[in-house]
Amino acid sequence: MTLEKKPKAVIVGGSIGGVSCAHTLILAGWDVVVLEKSYQAPTGSPTGAGLGLDPLSLQLIQSWIKDPELLKRTTLPLTIDQNDAVDGEKKVRWTLTRDEKFNCRAAHWADLHALLYHALPPNLFLWGHHFQSFSISSDKRSVQVKALSLQSNETVEVIGDLLVAADGCLSKIRQSFVPDHKLRYSGYCAWRGVLDFSGSEKSETIVGIRKAYPELGKCLYFGLGSGSHTVLYELLNKRLNWIWYVHQPEPDLKSDSMTMKANSDMIQAMHKEAEKMWLPEFVRVIKETSHPFINAIYDSEPLEQIYWDNVVLVGDAAHPTTPHATRSTNMSVLDAAVLGQCLKKWGAENLQSALEEYQSIRLPVVSKQVLHARRMGRIKQGLALPDLQSFDPKTANPEECQELQQRLMPFFSDVPSILV
Template sequence: MSDGGRKKGKAVVVGGSIAGVASAHALIRAGWEVVVVEKSIAPPTRSPTGAGLSLDTVSQKIVNSWLRQPHLLQTSTLPLSIDLNEATDGEKNIRWTLARDENLNFIAAHWADLHSLLYDALPPDIFLWGHLYLSFCISNDESNVKVKTKILQTGEIIEIVGDFLIAADGCLSSIRRSFLPEFKLRYSGYCAWRGVLNFSDNEHSEAMIGIREAYPDLGKCLYLNLGYRTHTVLFELLHKKINWIWYVNQPEPELERNSVTTKVSSNMIKEMYEEAEKVWVPEMVKLMKETKEPFINVIYDCDPLEQIVWDNVVLVGDAAHPITPHSSRSTNMAILDAAVLGKCLEKQVAENLHSALGEFQSIRLPVVSKQVLHSRYVGRIKQGLVLSDRNPFDPMIAKPEECQILLQRSVPFLGDAPSILP
């Protein structure tokens, strides 16, 4: 029993990425026991896995509330105070401003750094590393859920029993498929070349000097460069790293190994460089060439789901709302999902679990639905794709009033914290 005689419930979380560790924090804060099932063999501490991300002001406050030493979030990130969208003419080697906001108030982090920060602040015994999720079943009286997993190192299959299941298993969620067997992700029409350049050993190289001159606000600015039917994203990370993304319109590729990240060959990288030279200024091209092991993400989202709770199962993060990256929402939505879920559960004893999950769904579903559709719309604008209510966007001739939607501040509910949060 927890304080005041309230029954302490147990949650099983499937997925140990940001959504999973955030859910663990929120539920522990609410007085719940938590077990996190993750197929990776060990924590990705100090791993180069992943790329750059940004946190808005609400997410920053939530993460700080979970950390024993809140200052660590600021010392592990860089501020992003400027949101700058520019048009780029690679042939003439010129850029000009389309829209600028100097009150962004985001912070930039590497995925692995944020994950380590959150993971290290959790009790060490709640994670089951190297456990492959297999299936789940809900008891006839809906009083518990059994999760079956396989221990990868031994092959042993075990069952974990909890009051409810949190599906934090990403945009390709197999738990979601249990309820929506016909569900399919929607291909956006484009993929993203991505990379993180570590320039700690070549801070004074020709490429870095050129980048600093071409992008003088690196370190505090979210740069978005728009060409004809394409765009890039560029921002600096802590520890002398630069995160870059280049979105390219193309037919949908085949996914490999149930992942939206695809391997690339040396020939593909060479062709990417050649195409970049036709579109982007030389400094950007040099940055791409200096980056080791660039990779490709296939960009998906889905039409907003009508529900994200079924009996004793709740979807969070990308399992609940796959989204394109243009509004910097994926990580922020996952963190807010976790915080709201925790507060809903904190209000209810375990016997009122379904009421708490229903409240969570009613709070989050309208918000995430609008944000998913907004990000889709902005992505199609930036990629010059067909739109139902306007001509395809051309940054070369765009008027200032057309460009305001490109800014992060145009995101619905940005900066709004649900009233259930303190």
């Protein structure tokens, strides 16, 4: 007797989307190899980004890891979504909207990645392998992927039945199918940082910020000023995650990353501007954060398709989005879950049917969510919309303020039937 060979998937990109797909494809009965240009798995460094996980993502991740309680122990609740107006001149703030049934949890990116990565079988990742190109066989039944080993400088070839493009918003794989599809600059960038206050819990800064924002540890705080807004929430292990969105011309990105380092002069100028716009308690948090960095904020017009032959897009490769609706990570996790279930349902012998169903489920959802996140960002930044005047937090009426709530996101709490 001979055992039937398992189908094989090559995943390009080992971020949250890629590592989530590794879980779901293994559960669907596939062999998996992940190509990732980083030399090793990321560690829980104090810099990096925070993220919010919605109830469905939490449920899915818990089903993938060996000890589902680990997820609760590495996240903090975000049960409240609150939008406040901030008057920088008078140094006062007041609440515009408050949703006490938000039911999300806050995680540090590196913590979540480590949780997912260590729950996988060993030796799936080819670390330090930079994707170069791919080719589809003439019968459309296999795909050959070439990657450069950054350690040996040799080209490695991997052949699989399916190529999963989890290579981010600047996806080279997506570009090969839709070369004219461009990213859209939002008109603003984000200063970001994570303040590690372990050992200084009783400092003036931490006592002050907890007094000004008493529900840190369970609340997602948005602060809306004049043509700008901020985000503040607590992460596990005594860390505060903050974001400040600032209008500026499109930056000249020097690499394949949306993240830019800031020099000391840039940081000092940012501190001075923060003093004019925000409450002193929030400004102190910004000033005490080591190595704040800048994210250029992009999205793109929704794609018309997210698979071709035996190549499929997931995560930011499929739907670059602005971060205002805490969707990016949740979209990636759900992409992975739906893809895995479609492959399990149809089997490798019916790959086209599986990818067609994946696209039919996810494309209408992510297209609307990308456009809604764009709309939320423009409202909170005080930018004009075709159907709305620029939002002014000082004069906005209750109906206008409702547009700020996260739960207005299309398909906010929907669960695809294939996952039920």
